[in-house]
Amino acid sequence: MRFFEYESRRILERERIPITQSGHAETPEEARKIAEDVGGPVVIKSQVLAGGRMKAGGVKFADTPEECEAHARDILALEINGQVPRGVLVAAKAQIAHEYYAGVIYDGVRKLPTFVFSDMGGIDIEEVAETHPDHIGRGHFSTVLPPMDFRAKDAIAQTGLTGRELTRLTPILSALARLFATYDMTLAEINPLVKLEDGSFVAVDAHMEMENEARPRQKALLTELGVGEDETREAREATPFEIEGERIDSVDHRGVAGNVTEFDGNLGLVIGAGGGSLTLFDAVRHHGGNPANYCEIGGNPSVSKAANLTKLVLQKPGVEKIAVMMSTVSNTRVDIVARGVIKACVELGFDPAEKIAVFRIPGAWEEEGFKILDRYGLEYADRSVSMHEAARIAVEKVSGGSDGAAPLRGEEPGAEKPPTERLSGADEVLEG
Amino acid sequence: MAGLFIDVEVDESVAGDPDLARRLEEACPVDIFADADGRVEVVEDNLDECVLCELCIGTAPAGAVRVKKLYDETVLST
Amino acid sequence: MSILIDESTTFIVQGITGREAVNLTRECLDYGSTIIGGVTPGRRGREVHGVPVFDSVAQLVEATGQVPDGSVVTVPPAFTRDAVFEAIEAGVRLVVIVTERIPRYDVAQMVELANLRGARIIGPNCLGLIRPGVGKMGGIGGPARDVVKAYQPGSVGVMSRSGGMTTEISSTLTAAGLGVSTAISIGGDPIIGSTYAELMPLFEADDQSEAIVIYSEPGGRMEAELAAWVIENRSRLPIVAFMAGRFMDEMPGMSFGHAGTIVEGKADTAAEKIARLEAAGIAVAQEIAEIPDLVRERLGGRAGAGGQVVA
Numbered sequence: 024m025r026f027f028e029y030e031s032r033r034i035l036e037r038e039r040i041p042i043t044q045s046g047h048a049e050t051p052e053e054a055r056k057i058a059e060d061v062g063g064p065v066v067i068k069s070q071v072l073a074g075g076r077m078k079a080g081g082v083k084f085a086d087t088p089e090e091c092e093a094h095a096r097d098i099l100a101l102e103i104n105g106q107v108p109r110g111v112l113v114a115a116k117a118q119i120a121h122e123y124y125a126g127v128i129y130d131g132v133r134k135l136p137t138f139v140f141s142d143m144g145g146i147d148i149e150e151v152a153e154t155h156p157d158h159i160g161r162g163h164f165s166t167v168l169p170p171m172d173f174r175a176k177d178a179i180a181q182t183g184l185t186g187r188e189l190t191r192l193t194p195i196l197s198a199l200a201r202l203f204a205t206y207d208m209t210l211a212e213i214n215p216l217v218k219l220e221d222g223s224f225v226a227v228d229a230h231m232e233m234e235n236e237a238r239p240r241q242k243a244l245l246t247e248l249g250v251g252e253d254e255t256r257e258a259r260e261a262t263p264f265e266i267e268g269e270r271i272d273s274v275d276h277r278g279v280a281g282n283v284t285e286f287d288g289n290l291g292l293v294i295g296a297g298g299g300s301l302t303l304f305d306a307v308r309h310h311g312g313n314p315a316n317y318c319e320i321g322g323n324p325s326v327s328k329a330a331n332l333t334k335l336v337l338q339k340p341g342v343e344k345i346a347v348m349m350s351t352v353s354n355t356r357v358d359i360v361a362r363g364v365i366k367a368c369v370e371l372g373f374d375p376a377e378k379i380a381v382f383r384i385p386g387a388w389e390e391e392g393f394k395i396l397d398r399y400g401l402e403y404a405d406r407s408v409s410m411h412e413a414a415r416i417a418v419e420k421v422s423g424g425s426d427g428a429a430p431l432r433g434e435e436p437g438a439e440k441p442p443t444e445r446l447s448g449a450d451e452v453l454e455g
Numbered sequence: 456m457a458g459l460f461i462d463v464e465v466d467e468s469v470a471g472d473p474d475l476a477r478r479l480e481e482a483c484p485v486d487i488f489a490d491a492d493g494r495v496e497v498v499e500d501n502l503d504e505c506v507l508c509e510l511c512i513g514t515a516p517a518g519a520v521r522v523k524k525l526y527d528e529t530v531l532s533t
Numbered sequence: 534m535s536i537l538i539d540e541s542t543t544f545i546v547q548g549i550t551g552r553e554a555v556n557l558t559r560e561c562l563d564y565g566s567t568i569i570g571g572v573t574p575g576r577r578g579r580e581v582h583g584v585p586v587f588d589s590v591a592q593l594v595e596a597t598g599q600v601p602d603g604s605v606v607t608v609p610p611a612f613t614r615d616a617v618f619e620a621i622e623a624g625v626r627l628v629v630i631v632t633e634r635i636p637r638y639d640v641a642q643m644v645e646l647a648n649l650r651g652a653r654i655i656g657p658n659c660l661g662l663i664r665p666g667v668g669k670m671g672g673i674g675g676p677a678r679d680v681v682k683a684y685q686p687g688s689v690g691v692m693s694r695s696g697g698m699t700t701e702i703s704s705t706l707t708a709a710g711l712g713v714s715t716a717i718s719i720g721g722d723p724i725i726g727s728t729y730a731e732l733m734p735l736f737e738a739d740d741q742s743e744a745i746v747i748y749s750e751p752g753g754r755m756e757a758e759l760a761a762w763v764i765e766n767r768s769r770l771p772i773v774a775f776m777a778g779r780f781m782d783e784m785p786g787m788s789f790g791h792a793g794t795i796v797e798g799k800a801d802t803a804a805e806k807i808a809r810l811e812a813a814g815i816a817v818a819q820e821i822a823e824i825p826d827l828v829r830e831r832l833g834g835r836a837g838a839g840g841q842v843v844a
Contacts, residue, residue: 129637131753134644134724149798166642167649207636236792237636240611257787284789297721297790298695301750301778304789306820308780317789321697325485326503350701351683353660353675354556362460362503369459386683386700387675391507395460398526406682406704411820431783 024233024256027070029112030248031229034206035213038198042226045114054095057113058088064116067094069101069108072256079103084116105259117227118220124148125196126212127203135163136203138178138196144215158182164200172197191224192216206244207237264339268318271331278324278355280332286431288313290380290421291336291345293329293364296321299350299410306414307346308431312421315342323355329363330370337371337378344380346417351385351406357392360384365399376400380420383413458502462523463487463511469519470495479520482510507531536690536715536735536742537627537653538566538603538664544627545593545601546571547616548608549581553631556672557605557661558582563677566668569597572616590623603627605661605671613657614639621652629670630656630726634792640724647726654726658791660696660718673718674700687712689828690736690770692729693748694721694755694793695777701821702746702775709825714742721750721791728755730762736770744828745772749806751781752794756806760813771831772815773824779803 026034029047036042046057047070058065069081076082081103085091095111102108122144130137140160143151152159160181164174175196179189195216203211210232217227233241238252245252255261261269264285272281279296290312294303300319307314316336320329336345347364349355361382368375382396385406396403404413469475473493480490485504488511489496511520512533522531548554549571559582561568570593571586573579579586587593594600604620606613606628613632620628621643628647635657647654655662661671665684673696674680683704689711693699696718703713717732719725729747736742749756756774763772781789782802788795796802807817816827 129641129724131723131755132728132758134641136638136641165645166638167645204638207638209637234637236610236634237638240636259787282789284787296695296697298693298698298748298750298777299701301695301781301790301794302698302701302775302821305777305779309819319790350695350697351704352697353679353700354553354672356506359506366459366503385704387679394524395526407708409705409820409822410701411822431780 024235024238024250024254025072026231026233026248026250027072027109028068028229029070029110030250031231032112032226033248034202034231034244035226035229038202038205040195040198040202040213040226041224042229043114043117045112047110048095048113049110051092051096051099054111054113055088055092058085058091061113061115065091065113066116067091067098068112068114069098069103070110070112071103071106071108073104073106076103081108114227117217117225119215119217119227120220120222121218122215123192123218124151124212124214125192125199125216126210126214127200127208128210128212130163133163135166136200137161137163138175138200139212140175140178140182140192140196142182142184144217148212148214166204170197170201170204175200187222188218191222195224206231207234207241208232209234264316264335267335268332271328271335275325275328277328278320278322280318280320280324280328282317282319283332283335284317285339286314286316287341288315289341289343290417291315291339291342292318293320293333293336293345293347295319295349295355296352299348302350302410303348303414306411307418309411310415310418312414312418315339320349320360321355323359324363326359326363326366329360330367333364333367334371337367337373343421344378344417346380346414347382347384348410348413348417349384349386350410352387354387355384356388357384357386358388358395361392361395365395365401376402380417381413383408383410456499457523457525458499458505460524460526461502461505462525463497463502463505464521464523465495465497465515466519469516475515478514479511482514484508484510487511535664535667536732536739537655537662537717538668538670540667541567542603542668542670543567543569543599543601544603544605544670545569545590545620545625546581546584547573547590547604547606547620549573549584549586550576550579551607553672554605554607555581557607557631558584560672560674560676560680561605561669564669564680566670569593569599569601590619590625594623600624603629603670605629605631607631610635614643617643617654618646621646621650626652627670628652628654628726629659629661630654630720631659631661631671632656633658633722635722637722637724640722644724644726655717656720656722656726658722658793659720659725660699662715662717663713664715665713671718672696673716674703683707684716685712686714686741688714688741688743688832690714690739690742690745691716691747692719692732692745693717694719694750694791695748696721698748698775698777702748702824705821705824706746706828711825711828714739721793723753723793723795725793729759730755733759733762733766733768733770737766737768742770744832745770746824746828747772747774749774749776749810750778750790750794751796751803751806752791752801754800757800757809760809760815763813763815771828773818773827773831774810774815775818775821775824776803776807776810
C-alpha cells in the first residue's frame with residue numbers, strides 16, 4: 024500500500040528525520056496560508072500515487088503566497104494518470120548544495136532488507152545503478168540482531184563519501200532502516216536527500232509503501248494518518264462489482280471466494296485457487312475467450328459463499344455463461360462447490376446445465392460432487408481433462424470466442440502506472 | 456422445507472429432549488441444529504451447508520436423525 | 534537417499550487444535566506419517582486423532598523424550614513468528630509454515646534465525662511436502678485416499694509456488710506413468726524459506742529424482758536465481774517449467790493470486806522469466822498437459838549419457 028508524499032513526510036517526522044517545512048492543503052486558500060507560514064519561495068506538488076508528476080505539470084514553484092495559491096488552483100484541478108489529486112503539498116524550497124538518494128528495500132534472494140544509497144540523488148536510482156554503479160552503495164542488515172549504525176555507514180562509505188557527510192548521513196539512513204522495520208514497509212526512500220548550503224541535511228521528497236499483510240497491526244499509524252480501511256491504493260480504484268466481491272468474501276470467514284477483478288468479456292469465471300486461477304485465466308485467453316472477471320475460490324468455502332460469488336458473476340451484464348474450474352483440489356470440496364454454483368443458478372431462475380458451460384474440479388469429495396452434477400445434467404470433467412482443455416470447452420460454448428483474445432480491458436483502463444515499482448526514483452529534480 | 460440438496464429429519468419422539476437439543480447444536484459444525492428452548496430445531500437456511508460428517512447421527516439415538524441426500528435419494532442414518 | 538523426509542521422520546503440529554490443523558493431522562496419520570505430538574497453548578492434556586497435545590514445544594520434548602525432526606506450523610499470522618522461533622530454539626530442524634498473510638518482516642526474521650541455527654523453513658503460505666509412498670508433512674494432496682490418485686512414487690521432483698498446482702502437476706505426472714519422487718509446495722509469498730535454487734542440491738543428491746518440474750508465477754527473482762544456479766552447477770537434472778499468470782504482463786501494478794506475484798520490476802514479469810529460464814536450458818511448457826512429454830524428451834536425450842529413461 025503506497026502512501027502519499029504528505030503521509031510519507033509525517034512518517035519521516037516520527038523517526039526525527041529532518042524534512043523541509045511543509046503542509047498539506049485541500050484548497051488554494053489553504054495552500055496560500057501554508058506559503059505565508061513558510062515565508063519564502065515554495066514548491067507546490069500534486070498529491071497523487073503516481074510517478075512523473077513533474078512532467079505532467081503537477082509540480083510548480085512560487086515566490087509569493089499569491090503565486091502559490093494560483094498554482095495550487097491549477098494543480099488541484101489537474102488529473103494525473105487518471106487520478107484526481109488528494110490535495111497539494113506546499114513545502115519550503117530548499118537551497119540545495121548537493122542531492123543524495125537514501126532507500127531501504129527487500130532483497131528477495133538474500134531474504135533480508137537492504138540499504139541502497141547514492142551520492143547521485145534526485146534522479147531515477149535504477150538509471151544511476153545502470154550508468155554509474157560505482158555511485159551506489161548497498162548493504163543488508165539483520166532482522167534478528169539489534170539495529171546497528173555501522174551497517175548504514177558501510178553502505179554510504181561504498182560511494183567514497185567520508186568526513187562530515189558520512190557522519191551526518193549515517194544516522195539518517197539508519198533511522199530510515201528503523202522506520203522500515205517498525206512500520207512494515209516494503210519500500211522506504213528519500214529522493215532527494217539534500218545537503219543544504221549550511222551543510223545540514225534535509226529530506227525533500229519521500230516515498231513509502233507498507234505491506235498489505237501488515238495493515239492490521241499498523242492500525243495506530245494508519246489511523247493517525249487518516250488512511251481508511253477501505254482504501255486499497257491499488258493501481259486502479261475498485262469497481263462496485265469488485266467491492267461486492269470483497270464483501271462476499273469478508274462476511275463469511277469459511278474459505279475464500281473473492282479476489283474479484285472485473286473485465287468486460289462474456290464468459291464468467293468461477294475459478295480457483297491462487298495458482299489455478301492464474302493458469303485458468305491464461306488458458307481461457309489462450310483459446311480466444313473473453314473473461315468477464317477474475318476470481319479465486321479456495322480454502323473450502325461454504326456453499327452459500329460459493330453461491331453468492333457465483334450469483335455476482337451470473338448477474339454481471341454481458342455474461343452469457345460461466346465456467347467453473349479449479350486445479351485438483353485438496354481441502355476445497357468438489358461437492359460443496361458444486362452445490363454452491365448450482366444453487367446460485369437455480370435461485371436466479373437459470374437452468375444450471377445451460378448456464379454452466381463446464382465444471383472441471385477434480386479432487387477431494389469428487390465422487391459425491393459428480394453425483395450432484397449428474398443430477399442436474401451438467402457437463403463436467405474429471406482430472407483426465409486438463410485445465411486448458413476445460414477452458415477450451417468453455418470458450419467454445421460462448422459466442423465470439425474464436426479469433427484470438429482481445430486485449431485485456433478492465434473498467435478503468437486509465438491508471439496504468441504501477442504503484443509499486445522497485446526504487447521508483449524521484450519525481451523531479453529541484454534546482455538549488 | 457428441505458434444502459436443495461439436503462434434508463434432515465428428527466424423530467418427534469426425541470425432538471423434545473433438551474439434552475439432545477443441546478448436544479446436536481454443539482455437534483453440528485455448520486449450525487443445522489439449534490437448541491430452541493430445549494427442543495431440537497432444524498435450521499432450514501443451513502441445510503445445504505451439510506458436510507456429511509454424520510456427527511449428528513452419532514449424537515442421537517439410533518435411527519432418530521436421518522440425513523437425506525436429495526440429489527441421489529440416499530439416506531444417512533445409523 | 535531421500536529429500537527432507539523418510540520413513541523415520543518424526544514431526545509435530547503447532548496449532549494442532551485449529552480446524553485445518555485437525556484435518557491435516559488426520560490426513561498425515563492416514564498416509565503413514567509419524568506425528569509425535571501437537572502444541573496449542575492452554576490445551577495440554579487433549580488429544581487430536583490420538584495425538585497428544587501440549588502447551589509448548591519444550592513440554593512436548595520433555596514428555597516424549599525426543600526432539601522432533603520437523604514441525605508443521607498452522608497458527609494465525611500474528612502468532613506464527615513466535616511459534617516458529619519456539620520450534621527452532623527447541624532444536625527442530627525442518628519447519629513447514631502453512632500460515633498465509635504473515636507480514637514480510639516476520640518472515641525475514643524467521644528465515645534469518647533458521648539460517649543462524651542450521652534449520653530449514655518450507656513456506657510460508659504452502660501446503661507442505663510429500664514423499665509418495667513414504668509420508669507427507671502438511672495438507673498437500675488432501676485426504677490419504679485422494680493423495681494416492683495424484684501421487685505415485687516415480688522419478689520426477691516437483692517444486693511449486695502454488696499448493697494446488699503442486700497436486701495438479703503431480704496428478705498429471707502420475708497419470709502419465711512418470712510418478713513423483715518428492716513434491717514440495719514451496720509457498721506463494723515474496724520471501725520464502727526455501728527457493729527452487731536452494732532445494733536443487735537436495736534433488737541432485739537424490740537417486741530417485743531424474744528430472745524436475747516447477748510451477749512459477751510473475752513476481753520475485755526466484756526463477757532468475759534458479760536459472761543462474763543451473764548454469765553455474767551444470768545440473769544433471771533436466772527441468773521443465775510451467776509459467777502461470779502470463780496475462781499479468783498486460784496489467785502492470787495489479788496483483789493476482791498469491792502475495793508473491795507482486796511485480797516490483799521488469800525482471801519480475803512472466804515474459805522476462807520465461808526468457809531467462811529458456812536461456813538456462815529449462816523447457817517452458819505452454820500448458821500442464823505438455824509436461825510429461827517434455828520430461829520424457831529430456832530424459833530420452835540424456836539416456837545415452839548414462840541417464841535412466843523411466844517409462
